[in-house]
Amino acid sequence: MNDEIFSFRSIGTIYSPHNKISSIPIQPVFCNDIKGSIVLETEYKDALRGLEGFSHIYLFYYFHKSRKVCLRLKPYLSDQEQGIFASRAPHRPNKLGMSLVRLVSIEDNILHVMDIDILNGTPLLDIKPYIQRFDSRDNVRSGWQDTIPEDIAVSRGVREYKAEEM
């Protein structure tokens, strides 16, 4: 067992209309057009140079409301238990969240994004650009996810989200 600790700091805050965990769709693909913003600490403003040319970006963040670790759980889209590493659920050994969102615009140290599935007030850890030649794959098998029909994935994936609540 390796006891080394790696320290990450918040580099900004993610703002979204999602204030209730159970009402957040489980992934950005089920968050069509939901708007959010990221306020980056001003000291990192320079690190955004060139990002405005990307249509999609990965946000990495800390699941700050997750208080437990579940090595197995039943994901929203599955009727069977899966290992946490075969799912995107928050209760992971290291509470790292990733969302692939659409970048709308950047104003100074503020990023405006769409398709956000992140709890309001979540601490941001990193931003990486989505690069078609690096991040897109063909001939993919998606394990237990492939057994879920698209209509069921959509209806379960939005969870209790209702646009009018926001």
Added chain:
Amino acid sequence: MNDEIFSFRSIGTIYSPHNKISSIPIQPVFCNDIKGSIVLETEYKDALRGLEGFSHIYLFYYFHKSRKVCLRLKPYLSDQEQGIFASRAPHRPNKLGMSLVRLVSIEDNILHVMDIDILNGTPLLDIKPYIQRFDSRDNVRSGWQDTIPEDIAVSRGVREYKAEEM
């Protein structure tokens, strides 16, 4: 400035033929068939359930040899300075690495993978499955990356890697 620190622990170790940083291709797409393995701490074995059905997985790790932060730098594929958040380079405020690799097989707590672009001995932080319906995007603009022709990207992207050196 938010001073909260988020602690991550190594959950395993990534092994690869890459022992010299300057010889590592910059991305898995330039690491065709290079084999690696991940030895997960045995306490997390249960968390792998169901992962074997996925052909591709994201590995998240700590850039443990990066000793500095560069807010702007010239990425390998670019002739111009870009912000670190518009690049995938290691010298980030939080030293989070991500690689999308092919999963070949899982034996007990060991994962065999291909297309690995990670330094031998790197501490693993998280594994997430690549899920076609969540992670693939159409109509993508990839900013400055779109200005680099594919042949130049490939020739620069492999860096000093030579298969026979390994």
